Structures are given as C-alpha cells and as structure tokens.
Amino acid sequence: MSKQSHFKTLFAAAAIALPASMMSFAGTASAQQTVKIGSVLSVTGPASFLGEPEDKTLRMYVDKINAAGGVAGKKLELVIYDDGGDANKARTFATRLVEDDKVVAMVGGSTTGTTMAMIPVFEEAQVPFISLAGAIEVVDPVRKYVFKTPHTxxxxxxxxxxxxxxxxxxxxxxxxxxxxxxxxxxxxxxxxxxxxxxxxxxxxxxxxxxxxxxxxxxxxxxxxxxxxxxxxxxxxxxxxxxxxxxxxxxxxxxxxxxxxxxxxxxxxxxxxxxxxxxxxxAALLVGDKLPDNDPQKKVVLDYKKTFEATANQPVSTFGGHAYDGLNILVEAMQRANGADPKKVRDEIEKTKGFVGTGGIVNMSPTDHLGLDLSAFRMLEVKGGDWALLPPGT
Amino acid sequence: MPRWVRHRYASLVVLAVVIALLPLLFPSSYYYRVAALVWVSALAAIGLNILMGKAGQVSLGHAGFFGIGAYAVAIGPTHLGVPPLASLLIGAVLSAALAYLVGRPILRLKGHYLAIATLGLGVLVALVITTEIRWTGGPDGMPVKKLVVFGWRASGADTWYWITAGMLLIGTWLALNLDDTPTGRAFRALHDSEIAARVAGVHVDRFKLQAFVIAAVYASLAGSALALMNGFVNPDQAGFLHSVEMVTMVVLGGLGSVIGSIVGAAVLIMLPQALTVFQEYEHLLLGFLIIVSMIFMRDGIVPMLAKLPGRRA
Known part of the structure; x- marks a missing residue:
C-alpha cells in the first residue's frame, strides 16, 4: 500500500464510530405518562402471514384502549419491531425493548424460533412476555415470565x-x-x-x-x-x-x-x-356458526367485525392470538393497578375465565397457556367453507 | 504525513481506540449488544475477505462454517459434555477439516462454477442442521449453555462486547499481518492472474485451499461467539441468506480491505436498527441505500473513502 492509502484507511476506520454515535441520540426521549408495551413480530419475511395480522391487531386495539381512557389511568404506548422471521434480529430487538425502550411487558414473537431466541432476554430482565408462537416448548417447562396464547x-x-x-x-x-x-x-x-x-x-x-x-x-x-x-x-x-x-x-x-x-x-x-x-x-373461524349460548361467540364476532372493518382483510386466527395476548395483559395491568412488571406477571398468572378468540383461558403457576381441549373445535370443509362438526362424529 | 500513519498497524490501533471509547457513548446495554453483533459479523467478514478480496475466490456458502461453529458450542456441552471452549476449538477444527476436504476438489472450479459449488456446500450444512432434530433441535434451533471459564460466567451484553472485540482485534491483527507474508503475496498474485502466479512458481491450488481454510476458521469462530453470546442457535445462522449477507458485508465494505469488512458489517448490522423509525419503508430504504452505494462506490466504502483525499490533493 502507498503512504496515502494508509492514511485513508485510517480515515475510513474513524467512520465506524460515526454511525454508532449517531445511534445513541435516537430513542432517548421517553414519556412518563404512558405505559410502554413492546412487541417483536415477523411482519415481513416467510412468516409474515403470522406477523402481519398480529401487527394490525395490536395497533388497532391499543388505539381502541387509549380512546377509552387507557389502562389504570395511563395511556398505552406500543413499540413494534419487525424481525423479518430472523431469530437473531428478534433477539437484538428484544434487548432493545428491554434495555432501551424500557417496556413493562411484551406481547409478540410470531414464530417458535424467534420466541425461543427472545426468552432469555425477558427472563433475565424479569419482564412479562406473552408469546404468540405455537410450539409447546415455549411454556413447557414453565418459565416464570413467559406466557403464550396460541393452542399448542x-x-x-x-x-x-x-x-x-x-x-x-x-x-x-x-x-x-x-x-x-x-x-x-x-x-x-x-x-x-x-x-x-x-x-x-x-x-x-x-x-x-x-x-x-x-x-x-x-x-x-x-x-x-x-x-x-x-x-x-x-x-x-x-x-x-x-x-x-x-x-x-x-x-x-x-x-x-x-x-x-x-x-x-x-x-x-x-x-x-x-x-x-x-x-x-379455534372458534374464530366459525364465529357466526357457533350456537348462541357459546361463551366465545360474542368475543370472536366482535373481534372479527373490528378487524375486518379496520384492516379490510379477512380475519385470521393469528391476529386473534395477539388480541388475546394484549387483552390478558391489559386485564392483568388493571388488576395490578399499575405497570410494575413483577405485579403484572403475578396477575397474568392469576388469569381465570378470560374469554378470548382462542378459547377460555385459566392460567396457573404450572400452566402458562391456560387452554384445554375444548378450545379447539373440530371443523370439516363443506361446500368451500368451514362447518362445525357436531360432537360425536 | 506522520510516520506512524504509514505503519501497518495504524488501522489496528484506530480500531482498538474506537473499541475502547465507544462504550462512553452507550446509554444502555442494547448498544453493547448491537456493537458486539458488529464485531462478530466483522470477524466472519474479515475471514471471507481473505478468501474473496485477497485470494480472489468466491464463497456463497460461508454461513455453513458459521453454522458449524455455532452448533459446535451448542451440541458439545449439551449432548457430549465437552466444555464450551473446547467445543469452540473442535468447531474450528471441524470447519477447517471440512473446508480442506471439500476445498480440494471444488477450488479447481472457477467463477460461477465455484460459486455454485460453495453454495451447495452451505445448503448441505444447513440441511443437515435442520433435519438432525435429535442433535440440533431441528428448524426451531436449540439453547446454548453459558460460557463458563474457571467459574466465571460470561453473560451480559457488555461482557460479550469486550470478548467479541478482543476476538476481532486478534482477527484483524492476523489479517493485516498476512499482507506482508509470502502467503499474502501469493494470494494477491493469484488474485491478479492465476496463470501468472503459476508461472512465477506459486502453488496455486495449495494457496487457494489455504485461503479457504482460513476463511472457514474465521467464520466458525464467529459462529461460536454468536451462539455463546445469544445462548441460542437456529438453522438461519447457517442458511443461504446469511451467506449472502456476509458476502454483501465484504463487497460493501471493500474487497481486499480488512477495515472495509468491519465497516461493511457495521453498516449492515446498524442500518436496520437505525431505520426502524421508518416502519414499513425500512426494507425499501435498506435496499435503496445498498443499491446506491454499489453504484457510486463500486470498490466498496473504505477504498472509496480512501481515494477521496487523494483526489483533492
């Protein structure tokens, strides 16, 4: 290398420091009047069919909750990051939520892969994490701060x-x-x-x-x-x-x-x-076909109506998982009368008889999912649509 | 121009200073995490740059070696009871052995053929990792035990910032050293013209293989570091997209420039984090920035910046 090019390499090396220092100026402003809820979802990428309706649902319902006065006197502030289905990115965003945004709870994690990568962050920081991923490993073995809403x-x-x-x-x-x-x-x-x-x-x-x-x-x-x-x-x-x-x-x-x-x-x-x-x-798919005495009927029809009116696309069970997660969290915050992560965690664990789109949730210290087999309905495809299978067939 | 700037290690010193001073700007450990990710990716990129930038051979399957390193520290302690540090070394040896065995036949290929062969190698490694569920946990990945050295547990983003920075400094130092050795000169010779190098008495096949093995070891060590830092691995790390990401880092930063690889890694890791404020336009902007920099900075960021003051003078 020539003399000059050495100097220039030096010059270039200094350029590394520049963007890094710029980053530190972003995101320092925080409002004390709001309660921050975080989310990392796979809005793009191969799992976008999960993350996209989840993203829309969370935004939609946080707006609704805020319009109705917020939770325990405070407005909710939602921070959503898109991991693109990449577990390593999800992990970084999880750290960002906990360390930088200082969220009090998290509803997210579209896939099992991203959820498993994020769990250590929330366990270590002792921040409640309601996952939207399917596999049973998320809640088995039970981890103190990790919950989930979808059926296993x-x-x-x-x-x-x-x-x-x-x-x-x-x-x-x-x-x-x-x-x-x-x-x-x-x-x-x-x-x-x-x-x-x-x-x-x-x-x-x-x-x-x-x-x-x-x-x-x-x-x-x-x-x-x-x-x-x-x-x-x-x-x-x-x-x-x-x-x-x-x-x-x-x-x-x-x-x-x-x-x-x-x-x-x-x-x-x-x-x-x-x-x-x-x-x-889940009952969500056949909401209008459920018998009138079904406890889930009102919840799933309301969610379907709200989602389809705002998002202009057919409802999916995945968005329903986000609805359940957010509402379990909000109800727990109301019971805890505040947003202290530890109290909120205790209250999430005490969730009993919560009627969601996925089923009726009864959590306990040994069950961080809280759904039983009745949460699933057996369906059959008939005439290009879902039909509820009568029991015993 | 001061004499010290000309010194081979000048950029190394600058890097060390940057590493030492950066934490002063960090308001939270999230920034440590991002910086540690940059150091890890940079380490892998430097290795790949030795192969691509210096020896002029392409590899589109380099994430395969990254994956081997990552899964070595996952599988070793969990299934075989091998301590993490030993697993890290075993991973590096395995990667080197695989690179040597596979490199011997495929490095005879040139251009697109070599690209496809290395691509195949990467895909195969990812396939094995995805399907051997009993060992690797399958597509959802598996947890990695914490690194414990003499009773000291390495955890926390700040700890890993220093560990990965140390690895990067050693990696950078070795790569910079390479320039003035006979091996480094042989790499450059076969980069410029393979025939000329052969005529001049350079054992072309041996040096290509050597570059491939070196690059594989760098990637494997970076993979191990990332897995230990995350406490979790999944097959994405060995996947094709990760290979492409590594190649992008090298090309964006500047082929043949060691510091360029670090800059390339820094840009590709930090940009998505900085662009999250743009929400759904994030990917659009990321793509746009990369296209623009490839059009206007064909040699990569660092060689381009290096040219700037020269032109003015």
Missing part, C-alpha cells in the same frame, strides 16, 4: 386423535412438513398417539418449499389397512398435499389437517380437493 401442537394432535378414536380408527399414516411447525407437531403426535390407541403405520415428510407430494402419498397409499392420514404442517405444503391426495384418488380415506392451515386461503389453494378435510381450529 400437542393439543392439536390430541384433538385429532380424539376424533379418530370416536370413529374407531387405529391405524393411520402421517405426512409432515420438515419446517419448524411440522417437525414440532409431528414429534408431539408421535408422543401422544399411544394414549389414544392410535398406531402410526406409515410416515413421510416433505420440505417446506416442495411443490409436489405425489411420491410420498403414493407410498402411503401402498400401505394396506390405513384408516386415516394426518398432515402436520402449515403454509402452502398442506394445500398441495390435499390436492395431490385427491388426484391420487385417496379421498375415501379421511384426511386430517392441523390448525396450521386454519385460514380461508387454505380452502382457496386446495380448491374442491379440500372437501371433507377435517381439522382442529
């Missing part, structure tokens, strides 16, 4: 197997996605199958971006004595499985999907092949 994959397996048992099916095949959701639910299903006298006689997997599953399904078709097929997975995979399933003429064997596909887009993607497919899902 284990519950979905149990609900499906309960239905299988009612229909006296014992031999099933399973085709699962190798993504986080599929792999986790598959493991849970394998674990609980013996409790329901269900035998998994054939098992296949597919990658999250595969566009054809005929090979795997043909193998399953060749195994004799299979009474039903279960497909743990989410995203587009299950829709392709459903289409291929019909193409191969396997429709006489019942097909079960998971709560991971509980959105209208699944029926649209799978088309007529979806007819007769059964799946466990």
């Amino acid at each position: 994959d284990k519950m979905a397996c149990e609900k499906i197997f309960e239905n299988l048992k009612q229909r006296k099916f014992t031999k099933i095949a399973m085709i699962s996605g190798t993504d986080g959701f599929g792999a986790s639910m598959r493991a849970q299903c394998v674990k609980v199958a013996p409790t329901y006298d269900v035998q998994i006689v054939a098992e296949e997997t597919y990658g999250p971006r595969d566009s054809d599953m005929t090979a795997q399904l043909t193998k399953i078709k060749a195994v004799p004595g299979i009474q039903a097929v279960v497909n743990p997975g989410f995203g587009q995979g299950p829709a392709i499985v459903t289409r291929n399933y019909a193409q191969l003429g396997m429709s006489s064997t019942p097909l079960y999907q998971s709560h991971g596909v509980a959105s209208k887009s699944f029926i649209e993607l799978a088309g007529p092949a979806a007819e007769g497919v059964r799946l466990p899902a």
Whole structure:
C-alpha cells in the first residue's frame, strides 16, 4: 500500500464510530405518562402471514384502549419491531425493548424460533412476555415470565386423535412438513398417539418449499389397512398435499389437517380437493356458526367485525392470538393497578375465565397457556367453507 | 504525513481506540449488544475477505462454517459434555477439516462454477442442521449453555462486547499481518492472474485451499461467539441468506480491505436498527441505500473513502 492509502484507511476506520454515535441520540426521549408495551413480530419475511395480522391487531386495539381512557389511568404506548422471521434480529430487538425502550411487558414473537431466541432476554430482565408462537416448548417447562396464547401442537394432535378414536380408527399414516411447525407437531403426535390407541403405520415428510407430494402419498397409499392420514404442517405444503391426495384418488380415506392451515386461503389453494378435510381450529373461524349460548361467540364476532372493518382483510386466527395476548395483559395491568412488571406477571398468572378468540383461558403457576381441549373445535370443509362438526362424529 | 500513519498497524490501533471509547457513548446495554453483533459479523467478514478480496475466490456458502461453529458450542456441552471452549476449538477444527476436504476438489472450479459449488456446500450444512432434530433441535434451533471459564460466567451484553472485540482485534491483527507474508503475496498474485502466479512458481491450488481454510476458521469462530453470546442457535445462522449477507458485508465494505469488512458489517448490522423509525419503508430504504452505494462506490466504502483525499490533493 502507498503512504496515502494508509492514511485513508485510517480515515475510513474513524467512520465506524460515526454511525454508532449517531445511534445513541435516537430513542432517548421517553414519556412518563404512558405505559410502554413492546412487541417483536415477523411482519415481513416467510412468516409474515403470522406477523402481519398480529401487527394490525395490536395497533388497532391499543388505539381502541387509549380512546377509552387507557389502562389504570395511563395511556398505552406500543413499540413494534419487525424481525423479518430472523431469530437473531428478534433477539437484538428484544434487548432493545428491554434495555432501551424500557417496556413493562411484551406481547409478540410470531414464530417458535424467534420466541425461543427472545426468552432469555425477558427472563433475565424479569419482564412479562406473552408469546404468540405455537410450539409447546415455549411454556413447557414453565418459565416464570413467559406466557403464550396460541393452542399448542400437542393439543392439536390430541384433538385429532380424539376424533379418530370416536370413529374407531387405529391405524393411520402421517405426512409432515420438515419446517419448524411440522417437525414440532409431528414429534408431539408421535408422543401422544399411544394414549389414544392410535398406531402410526406409515410416515413421510416433505420440505417446506416442495411443490409436489405425489411420491410420498403414493407410498402411503401402498400401505394396506390405513384408516386415516394426518398432515402436520402449515403454509402452502398442506394445500398441495390435499390436492395431490385427491388426484391420487385417496379421498375415501379421511384426511386430517392441523390448525396450521386454519385460514380461508387454505380452502382457496386446495380448491374442491379440500372437501371433507377435517381439522382442529379455534372458534374464530366459525364465529357466526357457533350456537348462541357459546361463551366465545360474542368475543370472536366482535373481534372479527373490528378487524375486518379496520384492516379490510379477512380475519385470521393469528391476529386473534395477539388480541388475546394484549387483552390478558391489559386485564392483568388493571388488576395490578399499575405497570410494575413483577405485579403484572403475578396477575397474568392469576388469569381465570378470560374469554378470548382462542378459547377460555385459566392460567396457573404450572400452566402458562391456560387452554384445554375444548378450545379447539373440530371443523370439516363443506361446500368451500368451514362447518362445525357436531360432537360425536 | 506522520510516520506512524504509514505503519501497518495504524488501522489496528484506530480500531482498538474506537473499541475502547465507544462504550462512553452507550446509554444502555442494547448498544453493547448491537456493537458486539458488529464485531462478530466483522470477524466472519474479515475471514471471507481473505478468501474473496485477497485470494480472489468466491464463497456463497460461508454461513455453513458459521453454522458449524455455532452448533459446535451448542451440541458439545449439551449432548457430549465437552466444555464450551473446547467445543469452540473442535468447531474450528471441524470447519477447517471440512473446508480442506471439500476445498480440494471444488477450488479447481472457477467463477460461477465455484460459486455454485460453495453454495451447495452451505445448503448441505444447513440441511443437515435442520433435519438432525435429535442433535440440533431441528428448524426451531436449540439453547446454548453459558460460557463458563474457571467459574466465571460470561453473560451480559457488555461482557460479550469486550470478548467479541478482543476476538476481532486478534482477527484483524492476523489479517493485516498476512499482507506482508509470502502467503499474502501469493494470494494477491493469484488474485491478479492465476496463470501468472503459476508461472512465477506459486502453488496455486495449495494457496487457494489455504485461503479457504482460513476463511472457514474465521467464520466458525464467529459462529461460536454468536451462539455463546445469544445462548441460542437456529438453522438461519447457517442458511443461504446469511451467506449472502456476509458476502454483501465484504463487497460493501471493500474487497481486499480488512477495515472495509468491519465497516461493511457495521453498516449492515446498524442500518436496520437505525431505520426502524421508518416502519414499513425500512426494507425499501435498506435496499435503496445498498443499491446506491454499489453504484457510486463500486470498490466498496473504505477504498472509496480512501481515494477521496487523494483526489483533492
């Protein structure tokens, strides 16, 4: 290198310090009159179908709560960061929420991956964290400051197997996605199958971006004595499985999907092949079909109406999880009459009989989810729409 | 111009001073965390820059080695009872061994073919990590035990700021040293013209392999540091997008410039944090800034800035 270029390298090195010092000026202003609630969601990226409705729901309801006077005399201030589905980014934003924004609680974490990466931050800072992720690892083992609102994959397996048992099916095949959701639910299903006298006689997997599953399904078709097929997975995979399933003429064997596909887009993607497919899902999907005496009916219809009117898009169960999380938190803050993170945590744990979109929540020191199997409804696709399955069928 | 500026280690000294003084500007430990992320990414980028900028070979699968390092410190202590520091070294040795074994055949390829081969290597590592659920926890990742050295637990963003800064300083020092060694000169020769280098008696295959192994070890150590710092790993760290991010850091900062890699890493890590105020326009702006800097600063940020005062003189 020449003399000059050395000097210039030096000059450039000093440039590192510049943006860093600029950063420290941002975000120092904080208002004492508000209560800060944080959120890290996957608003963009591969998990945006989770994060996007969650983001809209949180903004919508925080505005509503503030318009109605806030919580315990203080307005809520919402800080949302988008992790793009990247666990490492989520971790950084979690640190930012706790250390820089000084939030008193967090409702967020769209995926299990991002949630698991953020848990240590909130546990260490002793800030309550209500996760919106599916897998059971989030609350099992129970961590003092971590709660969650969505049903677990284990519950979905149990609900499906309960239905299988009612229909006296014992031999099933399973085709699962190798993504986080599929792999986790598959493991849970394998674990609980013996409790329901269900035998998994054939098992296949597919990658999250595969566009054809005929090979795997043909193998399953060749195994004799299979009474039903279960497909743990989410995203587009299950829709392709459903289409291929019909193409191969396997429709006489019942097909079960998971709560991971509980959105209208699944029926649209799978088309007529979806007819007769059964799946466990939250009451939100069939709000208007619930009997009038159902305690959840009013809550889910109200949420659906508010969301669809403001966001101009059909409601999804994922946004519902954010609604439940925010409201559990707000009610806990009201009971604690303030925003002290430790008191709020204690009150979240004491949540009893909270009626949310996901079900009726009864938390306890050993259960930071608080939902039982009744939170799931068994649905069947009929005439291009969801239909509630009458009990016992 | 003062004599000391000409010295090879001048930029190293500046870096050390920056590292020492930065915490004075930090109002909270979140800033330590961001800075520590910059140091870790910079370490990986410096390694990749030795391969890309100095030896002129491309790797689109470098996150694979990053992933090996990260998962080594996750799997070692959890499943095998190997202490974290030993796991970190094992990870580095494994990465070096894999780079050596795979590098021998694939470094004979050139240009796009080499890019595809290294891409394949990265994808394979990510695939193994995603599917070996029993060992790696699958797509959702697994927790990493805290680093404990002689009873001292390394935790907290400020602690990791100093650990990663130390690793970066050593990494920078070694990379700067390389310039004036026969190996460094051989790298530059085969970067400029492989045929000329061969004619001049440079053992081309051996030096390419050497650069590849060095880059793999840098990435592996950076991966281990990040995993220990986060207390958590997931397959994204070994994924293709992370490989691309590393290449972007190197190219944005300046091919062949050690300090450039640090600047590139700093920009790519800090920009998304600084742009969050723009909400949904964040990605638009990030993309725009990168495109603009690639158009107007083709050589990368540092070589470009280095040219500026010269032109005026």
